[in-house]
Amino acid sequence: MLKIKDLNVKLEEEDKQILKGVDLEINLGEVHAIMGPNGSGKSTLSYVLSGKDGYVVTGGSASLDDADLLDMEPEDRAAAGLFLAFQYPVEIPGVGNMTFLRTAVNAQRKSRGEEELTAAEFLKLIREKAKALKIDAEMLKRPVNVGFSGGEKKRNEILQMAMLEPKMCVMDETDSGLDVDAMKLVAEGVNTLRDGTRSFLVITHYQRLLDHIKPDVVHIMADGKIIKTGGPELALEVENNGYADLLAEVA
Amino acid sequence: MAVLAAKIEAAQARVSEADLPKGAAWAGQARARALGTLRAGGLPHKRDEYWKFTDPARLAAAETPTADVLPIDEKPVFYAVDRHRMVFVDGVLDTDISHPLKMDNVEIETLQQATGKDIHWARDLFGVLENNGQSPVQRPLAALNTATAKEGLVIRVTGKAQKPICLSNIRQEARTDAVIHHVIRLEEGAELTLLENGPSAARLNLVLEIELADGAVFNHVRTQGRDHQRVAANHMFVRLGRESRFKSFTLTANGTLTRSEAVIEMTGDDAHATISGASVGDGDFHHDDTVFLTHNAVNCESRQVFKKVLRNGATGVFQGKILVKADAQKTDGYQISQGLLLDDDSQFLAKPELEIYADDVICSHGSTCGAVDETALFYLTSRGVPKAVAQDMLVLAFLSEAIDEIEDSELAEDIRHRLEEWMQRHRT
Numbered sequence: 206m207l208k209i210k211d212l213n214v215k216l217e218e219e220d221k222q223i224l225k226g227v228d229l230e231i232n233l234g235e236v237h238a239i240m241g242p243n244g245s246g247k248s249t250l251s252y253v254l255s256g257k258d259g260y261v262v263t264g265g266s267a268s269l270d271d272a273d274l275l276d277m278e279p280e281d282r283a284a285a286g287l288f289l290a291f292q293y294p295v296e297i298p299g300v301g302n303m304t305f306l307r308t309a310v311n312a313q314r315k316s317r318g319e320e321e322l323t324a325a326e327f328l329k330l331i332r333e334k335a336k337a338l339k340i341d342a343e344m345l346k347r348p349v350n351v352g353f354s355g356g357e358k359k360r361n362e363i364l365q366m367a368m369l370e371p372k373m374c375v376m377d378e379t380d381s382g383l384d385v386d387a388m389k390l391v392a393e394g395v396n397t398l399r400d401g402t403r404s405f406l407v408i409t410h411y412q413r414l415l416d417h418i419k420p421d422v423v424h425i426m427a428d429g430k431i432i433k434t435g436g437p438e439l440a441l442e443v444e445n446n447g448y449a450d451l452l453a454e455v456a
Numbered sequence: 457m458a459v460l461a462a463k464i465e466a467a468q469a470r471v472s473e474a475d476l477p478k479g480a481a482w483a484g485q486a487r488a489r490a491l492g493t494l495r496a497g498g499l500p501h502k503r504d505e506y507w508k509f510t511d512p513a514r515l516a517a518a519e520t521p522t523a524d525v526l527p528i529d530e531k532p533v534f535y536a537v538d539r540h541r542m543v544f545v546d547g548v549l550d551t552d553i554s555h556p557l558k559m560d561n562v563e564i565e566t567l568q569q570a571t572g573k574d575i576h577w578a579r580d581l582f583g584v585l586e587n588n589g590q591s592p593v594q595r596p597l598a599a600l601n602t603a604t605a606k607e608g609l610v611i612r613v614t615g616k617a618q619k620p621i622c623l624s625n626i627r628q629e630a631r632t633d634a635v636i637h638h639v640i641r642l643e644e645g646a647e648l649t650l651l652e653n654g655p656s657a658a659r660l661n662l663v664l665e666i667e668l669a670d671g672a673v674f675n676h677v678r679t680q681g682r683d684h685q686r687v688a689a690n691h692m693f694v695r696l697g698r699e700s701r702f703k704s705f706t707l708t709a710n711g712t713l714t715r716s717e718a719v720i721e722m723t724g725d726d727a728h729a730t731i732s733g734a735s736v737g738d739g740d741f742h743h744d745d746t747v748f749l750t751h752n753a754v755n756c757e758s759r760q761v762f763k764k765v766l767r768n769g770a771t772g773v774f775q776g777k778i779l780v781k782a783d784a785q786k787t788d789g790y791q792i793s794q795g796l797l798l799d800d801d802s803q804f805l806a807k808p809e810l811e812i813y814a815d816d817v818i819c820s821h822g823s824t825c826g827a828v829d830e831t832a833l834f835y836l837t838s839r840g841v842p843k844a845v846a847q848d849m850l851v852l853a854f855l856s857e858a859i860d861e862i863e864d865s866e867l868a869e870d871i872r873h874r875l876e877e878w879m880q881r882h883r884t
Contacts, residue, residue, distance in 0.1 A: 255838050256834075256837075256838070257838075278837065278843065279837040279843075280837045280840050280842050280843060280846075283837070283838055283840035284840050288838075288839075289838055291835065294835070295832050295834075295835040297829075297832045297835065297836070297850070297853065298853060299850075299852070299853025299854065299856040299857070300836075300852075300853045304849075305836065305839070305841070305849070306839075308841050308849070309836070309840045310840075312840050312841050312842055312845065348853075349835075365839060369839065369840065
């Protein structure tokens with residue numbers, strides 16, 4: 206599914222190397238978690254995969270089902286099945302949540318040669334999915350993320366994910382700013398989508414989220430590299446001992 | 457002095473003594489007064505304080521200009537609205553293709569008919585609101601209009617108008633000057649929606665004088681066609697009575713030079729006035745909104761909301777003033793003007809002005825200029841929305857604050873749809 210090989214990335218504006226040779230392979234249906242201290246390059250990895258401006262790839266590759274991701278525009282990556290749940294979902298005044306999602310869903314369907322959803326079909330589908338995430342209809346009518354609480358924003362990200370049905374879901378610190386109940390709701394949303402036909406890359410600081418979304422593989426990232434890979438027990442180790450031991454071990 | 461002499465000379469060149477309109481004594485006096493104003497001060501010049509950002513040369517020039525007539529295949533804006541149509545072809549009313557000059561609760565006359573009558577209610581308005589608006593800032597093109605206009609409608613609304621009146625403009629000739637002067641009075645408690653659509657002429661000089669008696673409600677939505685080469689000077693002089701409500705929105709798409717001036721005076725307590733506009737320009741486009749809004753009564757509310765989207769060297773101008781007189785306590789004034797530049801070649805020039813003499817007043821104003829929000833653009837495209845579509849969504853969202861000022865949601869939707877089409881035609 207997702208193959209990242211020796212990925213090297215620097216900032217466009219300044220000569221600062223952020224990723225220093227990331228290797229990562231996620232197979233169909235797997236859930237991988239990336240943990241790591243602040244500034245280790247976790248968010249950068251998610252942005253580079255989804256095509257945000259401001260980064261320069263200085264080496265390596267990233268592909269989704271053998272298609273070269275780094276060569277595509279963000280919208281084409283989305284159509285190819287990549288989805289990024291933002292750490293800070295963007296507020297867009299004046300653009301209705303519903304209009305936005307319908308445009309996105311139909312644009313993706315169109316680019317994949319599928320029939321576009323009618324207004325009625327779309328409405329039925331989104332109501333169903335919103336209900337499961339406890340998102341009320343009022344919220345759907347409002348402008349994208351405007352006036353949403355932190356939890357509402359994150360639930361809205363998961364709703365978008367559920368509507369777009371991506372193959373590869375990258376979640377950037379989806380747990381940040383969530384209370385325990387909201388986190389459970391978000392995790393349920395993710396687990397519903399975890400049906401073996403798609404893969405997940407969950408970026409998080411804390412083990413907490415991984416109690417609810419059980420990963421198959423856990424990676425530790427530090428200073429732009431993956432320094433250790435293991436099973437779910439690795440996350441527990443971090444929770445108990447912090448990153449210091451792991452960093453020392455590698456050094 | 458050289459500038460003033462040139463301005464006066466330019467004014468002389470535009471007025472042909474033999475061709476001046478004729479009418480009843482009161483109309484003659486109003487026209488003579490306007491002519492006097494024009495001859496004393498001349499036509500506008502780019503050295504004038506309120507013409508610094510907009511060169512009036514093409515509006516003032518003696519020669520009638522030429523502008524290609526844009527072939528339009530789509531349905532005109534408002535076509536789905538049940539409306540009373542008055543059709544002007546090249547700036548001249550065509551009664552054959554217009555609806556009748558009457559409607560329930562509405563009296564409609566031509567300017568020529570009305571100004572030919574010895575006794576007429578319009579004597580208190582025709583050239584009067586325009587003349588009041590000549591101070592403290594001169595508006596010579598409006599004086600030129602009062603002095604020379606032969607076309608226009610004189611409309612009196614006595615109750616609730618059953619449907620909107622739509623002033624539809626059609627162009628046939630490439631080289632035309634249109635000078636049109638409408639006078640509208642809404643009697644106490646009367647209601648009217650006025651629509652305007654279509655391009656008038658290669659060069660248009662339009663004046664609307666509007667009076668709202670106590671409790672009257674007036675809604676106005678104007679579009680102006682989308683001919684690229686046309687030049688236009690629009691003036692609106694408005695006087696609001698007690699508890700009256702005035703709302704005006706203008707859509708400007710294309711046009712090499714458009715100046716829209718609004719002079720609004722709140723003279724009765726508890727009145728409301730909103731003036732708003734959305735404009736979109738690509739390339740050879742210059743659009744100027746100049747507003748002078750006076751609060752001269754207690755507890756009135758006013759809103760000015762202007763949004764401009766500019767690309768490929770287009771220029772947007774906003775000059776907006778709120779004057780709050782000493783007795784206009786409890787005034788609530790709001791003014792926002794914003795430019796969205798889609799590239800580095802375009803410019804937005806703004807001059808907000810507040811002059812407040814009352815002490816119990818809320819007045820807020822803001823003016824911003826920026827580019828499309830890259831973070832929002834990435835968010836939308838990361839969900840699979842193609843970049844061009846995403847940009848259109850953000851541009852429309854930007855314009856929405858002005859469109860939302862339109863009272864009728866169906867009319868607002870029509871405007872929104874037109875803007876969507878314009879953006880689709882102007883994608884990079």
